[in-house]
Amino acid sequence: MLLEVQDLHVSVEGKEILKGINLKLDRGEVIAIMGHNASGKTTLANALIGLPQYIINKGKILFEGMDITNKPIYERAKMGIAMAFQSPPSIRGLKLGDMIALAGGINPWKSKNHIEFVMNILDKVNLNYSKYMDRDLNVGFSGGERKRSELAQIFAMRPKLMILDEVDSGVDIDSLRILGDSIREYIENNNCSSIIITHHRHILQYIKPKRLYIMSNGRIVLSGTFEELISKIEALGYEKLIKEVLNYGLEGKTQESSTSSH
DSSP states (O other): OOEEEEEEEEEETTEEEEEEEEEEEOTTOEEEEEESTTSSHHHHHHHHHTOTTEEEEEEEEEETTEEOTTOOHHHHHHHTEEEEOSSOOOEEEEEHHHHHHHHTTOOTTTOSTHHHHHHHHHHHTTOOHHHHTTSEETTTOOHHHHHHHHHHHHHHHOOSEEEEESTTTTOOHHHHHHHHHHHHHHHHHHTOEEEEEOSSSTTHHHHOOSEEEEEETTEEEEEEOHHHHHHHHHHHOHHHHHHHHHHHOOSSBOHHHHHHHO
């Protein structure tokens, strides 16, 4: 087991957002977490990587069997946990190529051997080396270019677990396909586990997660296979689907049953 989340309760600025999350993830496994706005998806991601403003009041996070509940973000990164954020920042004066090298543990100002490494990484996300290597990080980038730049930095880190928070937001159809193909190929070639957080199914058609979890009000209220749930989400929407499942016991599993069987 790569990741195990046990009864996780998380508060931000004194308000409890997550109210008992249980989750397991095997090596090489891909899962998707979906749900309406403010359901707790991004809070879960930020708690997993260890952002300090996300206070864990109860529960544990285990990574490769080690309790990392109170470990700082940089220690989790060294262990192999990486996250692509919804809105990657723009930084003037920092070149994209240098940032990719740094993410890969190479000091670009002391070594010239990083060029081939950076070229290889940029190729994985379909960004031309000569065009993007020396551009300031994300400055003037389109939405799709910004997301591919972020993904390149994640790949350079060679993570064991990628957490992708709405990597498909604000991108056009061509960039969506490039992102989806790049993520799938990286996962397959590196046996990397991934948690994909998204509102929509579009990125998932390229990656095919093993399981899909739906969050509402800080809890996982429904889980199943991608094939089982995605058509129901599209037909009913989150609120109606959750209401029908909880009130009438239609197909799907609540948090309690899913954690016992997963």
